[in-house]
Amino acid sequence: MATSAQQTRRARVRAPEPTGRRWLNTGGERVRLSDLRGKVVLLDFWSFCCINCLHVLDELRPLEEEFADELVTLGVHSPKFEHEADPEALAAAVERYAVHHPVLDDPELSTWQDYAVKAWPTLVVVDPEGYVVHVAAGEGHVEALGKVIGEVVVEHDAKGTLHRGDGPYVPPENPGTTLRFPGKVIRLEGGTMLVSDSAQHSLVEFAADGETVVRRIGSGERGSTDGPPTDELPVGDLPAGGPVTDGPVTDGRVRAASFREPAGLALLPEPVAAEVGYDVVVADTVNHLLRGVSLADGRVTTVAGTGEQWRSGPAQPGAETLPALEAPLTSPWDVCWWDPVGGIVVAMAGNHTLGLFDPIAGEIRRFAGTTVEGLRDGDVTEAFFAQPSGLADGGRRLWLVDSETSALRWIEVSPEGLENGFEVHTAVGTGLFDFGHADGPAEQALLQHPLGVAVLPDATVAVCDTYNGAIRRYDPETGEVSTLATDVAEPSGATLIDGELVVVASTAHRLERPVPPGVAAQLVRGAAQQVTRPATEVAPGEVGLVVVFTPPPGQKLDERYGPSTSLEISASPSELLVEGEGTGTALNRRLVLAEGRESGSAADGVLHVVAQAASCDDDGATEHPACRLTRQDWGVPIRIVSGGPDRLPLVMGGLDDQES
Known part of the structure; x- marks a missing residue:
């Protein structure tokens, strides 16, 4: 096998200049590769709908820090869905995911085509003289990229063609709001609501009005520390036995629990909560963990995951059941208690599967999916999913939304005689590249990257149709899809409070009640759309x-x-x-x-x-x-x-x- 230096000498392919609509994180300035001669440039082709792309954003952070003087990362945003081509939506995503490098808005995929890209994400290394020296598709390449970049730095330092110093990144202003890109919401006993404040890495409990803050759980800083809900707590005030973990202690005070972009929330049945010592399970997405929260005192403990991202192999998700704290997870996005399986179903968005967590046994296993991204129904072990992102308990049915196939699906107990006992069905959705906003018979209806789902009192299903900015309704009896509300800012989760739907309007940074009681559904006859990727x-x-x-x-x-x-x-x-x-x-x-x-x-x-x-x-x-x-x-x-x-x-x- 050739080294990257040998490839550099052999290939000598000049990197095309990136072209697109505008640049973000540059103070309004255009970035040209020709102006970056002397720097190692890393182009990251990404789409903010893509979980693998979000993984790469986090993988690149230590690399960008290690080579801060030599490396310039340029994000090239290549949208899959129509909504992602909206410049305001992209600007929100760049803030939401803490992207700290320049980003090119390329809605026509011009630069994607110039670089012959075929997958989200794709990473391209350009040397200080402007030549492509390495290409990698997918995630998990950070160590290899570090070696390639290190080799390029040494080579061009020796040649005198390496220039160190700051890059073109200009940080944007940081607005302050109570919530910042919240993810999911659940109703607690007593009528209060718990919200995952994803971009502020914490949980917020609100009174029934959805505006009055009762308390915040978590420090607000990125981390995975277990412990008390507040930022610091005097050791003397701790219960006998001390803190729940060996978390950091500073000046005699225990640091608060911390999260990384938490999302899904699930309330455990009271008998289960009493036995395990926590009430709420949290999908701590970027930490690849499940966390448990005790509502009595707000303490947070890790209940599943190692903190390492699952890549492959028999470890969870897999056929065997593993101790939950020994099983690597991958971007758990939502969680839901479902009686037919007697545990927490986990929407494992990172590898297109559903996991099953047993809080009492402290075990986890794969419940559904093969890790192949797609849309295929049937037995749970053979079904394909595509970034499952929302779950809702419908009794005999577990409802779910698959964001990348713009699909509403369900799992139910299968007829007797089938080996695994559960079957997957699709109500709305046709595949990876079809989407839109169209109502009517389910086989003709279209969604666009839905992230949330809830079961309404009449047993119909409300869908947070995220990229359409709408709340949709599916009637299982008639098979009809209708629209309940529009102009909701990226709805991502919902719950019922006294029969009324409370929705997380994520890019509006608040909770909303967009469907007044008794509202009549409207029918939207939108056109079918397809991904613009050639x-x-x-x-x-x-x-x-x-x-x-x-x-x-x-x-x-x-x-x-x-x-x-x-x-x-x-x-x-x-x-x-x-x-x-x-x-x-x-x-x-x-x-x-x-x-x-x-x-x-x-x-x-x-x-x-x-x-x-x-x-x-x-x-x-x-x-x-x-x-x-x-x-x-x-x-x-x-x-x-x-x-x-x-x-x-x-x-x-x-x-x-x-x-x-």
Whole structure:
């Protein structure tokens, strides 16, 4: 395998100038690569709907700090949904996710196409002379990127072409509000409400009016410390036995509990809460943890997760049940107690699955999904999900929204005789690339990236149709979809207070009651829309799919225990792929695509590709070298065109020689 320095000398591909509508976080100034000569530049192609992109934003923070004098990160926002092309929505997302580098607003995907990007997220390293030296798709590349960037810094420092100093980032103003991009809300006993104040990394309890603050739980700083609800507490005031954790103590005072972008909240049944010692389970999303909160004193404890993000393998989510505190999670986005399973169902947005947490046993396992991103119904172990983000208890049905397929779905107890006991069904939604705002029969209705769901008193289902800024209603009896309210600022969660729907208006930073009692539903006959991402053209018949992966500097593929790579391929619809479906060990595959398909949309179908590669430190003197697993999932929309390319390269890490 070639090192990145060898790739640099071999490839010498000049990086195109980024083009788009405007720049954010620059004080209004335009950024040009030509003005950044002497700096290492990292382009991050992202979309704020994409959970993997949000993972990368957090992964890059220590890298940006390590190379603060040599590296300039430039976000290139390449929207998937129409709402993401709204400049105000993007500005809100940049603040919400604490993006501390310049961001290019590229609604037409001009720069995406100039760099031949095929996946969110994609990272491109440009050297101080303006040449592309490394490309990586997906997440989990931060260590490899650090080695590549370090190697480039050394090379160009020696050449005299490296210039150190500040970059073009200009921080925006920080407005102060009680809530900042809140996520979810639940009703507590007594009529108060608990809200996850996601961007301020805490929980806020409100009185029944939704405005009067009763208390705040958490320090407001990013962290994962367990402990009391307030910022500091004198040790002398602690109950016998001291603090609940060995959290930091400063000047004789215990620091408050802390979160990182908490989202979903679930109230435990009273008997369960009495046994486990906490009342509320919190999806602490960016920490990859579940936290327990005691409402009596506001104390926070970690109840599931290790703090490390799940990447792959048998650890949770997986077939086996594991001790909850030994199981890595991945971006839990919502949580819900559901009696038919006797536990907390966890919307594991980070790998498109649902987990099941048993608070009494202190165990967790996968409940539904395969980790393939898509929309497929059936047995829970074979179903595909796409960033599940909202859950609601409907008795025999567990309602959920899949944000990336703009779908409302449900799980119910399956008929006797099926092996796993539960089935997945879809009420609204057709796939990864179709969305809109259209009411009517469910098979014709369209949503746009919904994040929340609630069951109404009449057993109909309210959907927080986030990117349409609307509250929608689905009637399971008639199969009809209607619109209850519009002009709600990115609704992301909802609960019922005395029969009235209370909604989290996330980008308005408040709770709202947008559906007055007795309001008549309206019908919106909107047009169907599709993702603007261009489909990849390929030839009919035989196509060679190649996943490009080069181990980072100082590493090699790990062959000690058998093949170090794997490749899984499927298609939607399944008839798109005549040959080549299944799992193998080589990172290349001969595919045969169906010929003569009628193309009535932007794409003939989607190839689902999951690739993995294990690499270890290449040091013969080390008895137990450190090893890492790189994994990437692609959903590639393809269009079969006569005379199209018969080779489909997907870059997981490195450079594609044939494309250089």
